[in-house]
Amino acid sequence: MQLLEFQAKELFREYGINLLDSISSTNIEEGRKHAKEIGYPFVIKIQVPVGGRGKAGGIQKCQNDDEFEIKYPQVMDLTIKGEKARAILLEKMADIKKELYLSIFLNRSKRCYTIIASSEGGVEIESVKNQIIKEVGLGDVSDELARKVANEMGLEGNTAEQFIDTLKKLSKLTIEKEAELVEINPLAIMQDDSIMALDGKFVTDDNSNFRHPELQQYQEKTDIEEQAEKSGFSLVELDGDIAVVGNGAGLVMSTLDMLSDNGGKPACFLDVGGGATTESVYEALTLISQLPRVKGILVNLYGGIVKTTVVAEAFLKAYENNLIDLPVFSRLKGTESEKAKEMLQGSRTNIFDSVEDAINAAVMGIKK
Amino acid sequence: MTNIFELLKGKPEESDYENKGVIVQGITGAYGSLHAKQMIAYGTNVIAGVTPGKGGQKFEDKIPIYNTMQEAVDATNAKISIIFVPAKFFLSAAKDALNAGIKLLVAIPEHVPIRDTMETLDLAKQKGAVVIGPNTPGIMIPELIKIGIMPPMPFKAGKIAVLSKSGTLLYEISDALTNSGFGQSITIGIGGDPVNGTRLIDAFEMVKDIPDMEGLVIVGEIGGDSEEILAQKIIDSGFNKPTVAYIAGRAAPKEKRMGHAGAIVMGNYGSAESKVSMFNKANIPVAKRPAEVPVLLAGKIEKSD
Numbered sequence: 284m285q286l287l288e289f290q291a292k293e294l295f296r297e298y299g300i301n302l303l304d305s306i307s308s309t310n311i312e313e314g315r316k317h318a319k320e321i322g323y324p325f326v327i328k329i330q331v332p333v334g335g336r337g338k339a340g341g342i343q344k345c346q347n348d349d350e351f352e353i354k355y356p357q358v359m360d361l362t363i364k365g366e367k368a369r370a371i372l373l374e375k376m377a378d379i380k381k382e383l384y385l386s387i388f389l390n391r392s393k394r395c396y397t398i399i400a401s402s403e404g405g406v407e408i409e410s411v412k413n414q415i416i417k418e419v420g421l422g423d424v425s426d427e428l429a430r431k432v433a434n435e436m437g438l439e440g441n442t443a444e445q446f447i448d449t450l451k452k453l454s455k456l457t458i459e460k461e462a463e464l465v466e467i468n469p470l471a472i473m474q475d476d477s478i479m480a481l482d483g484k485f486v487t488d489d490n491s492n493f494r495h496p497e498l499q500q501y502q503e504k505t506d507i508e509e510q511a512e513k514s515g516f517s518l519v520e521l522d523g524d525i526a527v528v529g530n531g532a533g534l535v536m537s538t539l540d541m542l543s544d545n546g547g548k549p550a551c552f553l554d555v556g557g558g559a560t561t562e563s564v565y566e567a568l569t570l571i572s573q574l575p576r577v578k579g580i581l582v583n584l585y586g587g588i589v590k591t592t593v594v595a596e597a598f599l600k601a602y603e604n605n606l607i608d609l610p611v612f613s614r615l616k617g618t619e620s621e622k623a624k625e626m627l628q629g630s631r632t633n634i635f636d637s638v639e640d641a642i643n644a645a646v647m648g649i650k651k
Numbered sequence: 652m653t654n655i656f657e658l659l660k661g662k663p664e665e666s667d668y669e670n671k672g673v674i675v676q677g678i679t680g681a682y683g684s685l686h687a688k689q690m691i692a693y694g695t696n697v698i699a700g701v702t703p704g705k706g707g708q709k710f711e712d713k714i715p716i717y718n719t720m721q722e723a724v725d726a727t728n729a730k731i732s733i734i735f736v737p738a739k740f741f742l743s744a745a746k747d748a749l750n751a752g753i754k755l756l757v758a759i760p761e762h763v764p765i766r767d768t769m770e771t772l773d774l775a776k777q778k779g780a781v782v783i784g785p786n787t788p789g790i791m792i793p794e795l796i797k798i799g800i801m802p803p804m805p806f807k808a809g810k811i812a813v814l815s816k817s818g819t820l821l822y823e824i825s826d827a828l829t830n831s832g833f834g835q836s837i838t839i840g841i842g843g844d845p846v847n848g849t850r851l852i853d854a855f856e857m858v859k860d861i862p863d864m865e866g867l868v869i870v871g872e873i874g875g876d877s878e879e880i881l882a883q884k885i886i887d888s889g890f891n892k893p894t895v896a897y898i899a900g901r902a903a904p905k906e907k908r909m910g911h912a913g914a915i916v917m918g919n920y921g922s923a924e925s926k927v928s929m930f931n932k933a934n935i936p937v938a939k940r941p942a943e944v945p946v947l948l949a950g951k952i953e954k955s956d
Contacts, residue, residue: 285906333906334918364906389765391845391875391913394772409918421769461766463845490912491764493739517910532843532910533817533872536899541940543902552903554910557761557800557818558682585819585826587802588685617822618802639940 284487287330289372290501291465291483298456300449300467301479305374311355317373318351324376327351329358331366332503334407334484339363344376365522369503377479382469383436384411385450387422387457389464389488396422396457398450402436405469424454445478446470460498461491507570514566516556523548525645526571529583530555530594538583541638547646550577559589564597565606572606579610581645583638586617595623595632602631612645614638653781655837655857658730658755659796672698672729673798674753676720676736676744678710683735686759686800687714690733693797699723701732701747720744720751733757733789733798741785742767749774757798758784758848762912768846775848782848786911787840788818799840809834811948812858814851815870816841816877816913820899823941824870831945836861843872843911851877852884859890866893866948869935873900874913874921882929893951896930897938898923 286294289307296302306317307330318325329341336342341361343354359368384404390397398417399408415435417428429447438446449470457465466484473479487498504512511518517532527542527549529535535554542549551574555564571577582598584591595615601607611632615623624634633648635641661668673690677683678700687710691697699717700710706718717723720732732753736744738760748756749771756775763785775782783790789799793806801818805826811833815821818840825835839854841847849857851869858864871878878898885894901923903909905916916922927937936951938944 365904389845392850392877392880394769394846394850407918421766421773461764463765488765488912489908490738490762491766494764519904519907519909521904529819531817531819532914533815533820533870533899534823536817536872536903536909536914537820537823537897537941539902540899544939549902552909585823587819587822588800616826617804637942639942 284489284502285332286485286487286501287332287369288328288483289330289370291485292480294456294460294485295480295483298452300452301445301477303375303377303479303481305372307370307372309370311359314355314371314373315351318348321373321375323347326374326376327354327358328372328374329361329363329368330370330372331363331368333364333366336363378474379471380474380476381472383446383472384408384468385453385470386464386466386468387419387453388466390418393418395420398424398432400432400436400450402438408466408468419454422454422458424451426451440476442472442476442478449478449480460495461488462486463488507573511553511567511570514563515558516563516567517554518567518570519552520574521549521551523550524576524578524649526550526553526574526577526580527583528553528555528567528571528580530557530559530585530589534583534585538581538638542581542642542645545642545646547642547649550574555589555594557588559593561593561596561600564594565600568597568601568607577609578649579612579645580607581641582611582613582615583641584613584615584617586615586620590619591615591617591623592619592626595626598632599626599630607631610648612641612648614641653857655781658781659790659792667696669795670696671731671796672696672727674698674720674723674727674729674732675700676732676734676748678702678714678716678735679705680735684710686735690797693803695796695798698727698729720747720753724751724753730754731757731798733759735759738762738764742770745771745782746774749778749780754780756780756782756848757789758782758787759789759800761786761843763844765844765846768844768848772846772848783840784842784848786844787842788821790837790839792837793835801838805829806838807834809836810863810865811835811868812861812864813838813868813870814841814854814858815839816843816872817870817899817911820870820897820941824868824897824944827942828868828945828948831949833866833945833948836864841877843913845875845913847877851881855881855884859888864892866895866952868944868948869894869896871896871898871926872911872914873898873903873909873923874911874915876920876925878926879929882933882935885933885935891955893948893955894935895938895944895947895951896935897941897944898926
């Protein structure tokens with residue numbers, strides 16, 4: 284899960300990382316109060332869990348009440364990379380001398396945490412120049428290493444000391460919260476040589492959630508995604524009209540790819556998982572029936588641990604209860620697939636021998 | 652480098668050659684017992700089980716259950732174990748196994764915290780042990796030994812090595828290979844997590860020198876850069892056996908986790924385009940559909956003859 288900027292900053296504050304004054308709000312009435320508290324000039328920042336906010340117009344300077352009344356609703360109404368505003372952060376404007384980059388991330392191929400730092404921050408990581416990269420095992424950053432990074436960045440005096448302090452606090456935060464990525468970009472050197480985190484990105488390892496009840500408050504899932512998780516399968520909502528259901532993340536992704544190649548648009552990614560039962564698949568179909576835009580369901584199963592008959596039974600139950608009145612295009616293979624096909628004979632499910640045939644029929648069928 | 656075949660089969664002079672004992676951790680759980688039975692049915696020598704508190708009992712009236720891995724290893728001298736415990740308890744089960752002298756640890760659970768995986772791998776490194784997974788279907792030499800949860804139907808003994816991040820795609824693609832007359836010498840499930848005990852590149856090192864290997868199939872998916880690193884390794888090492896790849900997730904949106912914890916594209920990092928272009932650079936064709944894998948492989952083999 285990627286936290287919003289203001290949530291990441293709440294964690295930064297807790298760990299003593301320097302921040303400018305800022306307050307988040309979800310409506311303009313709240314925002315007006317905050318504007319008074321913070322005082323002009325300040326920056327209005329959209330809170331969405333994706334990058335590229337500046338380019339999309341989601342970060343606006345604000346000098347007075349008139350500008351505030353225009354810009355607050357404008358920013359609130361933006362959609363960036365499909366994400367609507369969750370909140371608005373008002374943050375005090377400040378004089379910046381220089382922008383740095385600092386992150387600690389889980390290096391998947393090296394299987395350890397890694398620091399990336401640069402004295403040329405403020406741009407997206409792909410464009411950050413002169414990156415200093417240090418592997419740090421399970422995340423512990425020693426005084427010595429932090430000092431080395433500061434030196435390599437060319438920082439001196441009080442600024443260097445503050446940077447070292449910030450890096451160590453960031454490392455403590457990363458380890459204690461088991462983050463996959465914690466990024467401060469930019470980390471700014473202010474006119475008085477102090478150091479401030481002007482932005483914050485924080486990606487959690489959701490598999491460690493059970494050890495972090497304190498992060499629960501940041502959990503943000505659509506109702507449907509949350510229900511899916513509870514029922515033991517994984518669902519990602521997409522913006523097309525054909526729901527894609529299968530077993531195994533790889534197989535379902537592969538089905539999305541083939542569907543897209545053939546001109547179809549997936550409405551969701553739904554992996555029933557290795558522990559699927561008739562009940563859980565029925566639950567999955569219930570969620571699909573609640574998704575908007577769905578005009579058909581594409582099913583691609585390779586029965587292994589999950590018996591295809593278990594899935595077939597759930598579909599039959601869904602038809603019987605009038606839960607599903609959409610056309611269903613299925614390819615069933617593997618454990619008990621012959622029996623499953625027999626069960627579905629004469630039902631709403633159209634059965635195909637190959638996934639390609641099922642996909643073509645789904646794409647054609649939806650167009651009608 | 653670890654000789655994975657020696658770990659799985661042993662040496663010809665050993666009395667248990669091609670019949671190596673495997674300990675099942677979590678053998679009395681629903682999942683563990685189901686797959687213990689299926690592994691036995693496949694011919695795997697499941698020699699003991701471990702469930703704390705159930706020591707002294709027997710599984711299926713014949714396989715002894717122990718409270719700890721140390722007791723199980725002392726009694727059986729096994730070097731292989733497979734873990735089926737819930738993710739929360741994975742780390743302690745894995746430490747128990749590695750400290751008891753297990754040399755090949757197959758980690759089935761999904762949702763293991765990354766930190767626990769990294770601690771496990773640290774210990775495995777100290778002990779000189781191989782970890783497959785977590786979140787893997789397992790490892791198998793078709794028709795000889797299965798340490799995992801794969802259904803038996805798709806696999807057939809043969810000369811193609813298959814490395815896969817995904818479970819069901821491993822079955823799907825092995826099925827397609829088998830139907831085209833390409834049996835498999837070994838299949839290794841890398842797992843769908845961000846951090847893997849055996850990375851694609853490690854698995855490649857394990858199989859690259861198989862003397863009679865006819866071909867290699869790499870089944871990747873979006874997320875991370877292990878496919879890119881492997882492609883670079885193949886370029887650098889001059890490996891020239893017929894090789895074909897498949898990458899799932901071309902149509903997946905960015906910054907969304909697609910079922911697997913590791914299947915997420917951040918910016919350009921982990922994207923399908925990046926992986927496909929590196930494989931192309933390594934002169935490895937990338938199939939658009941699983942069914943295309945054997946077709947491309949046959950083409951590669953024909954060219955190399």
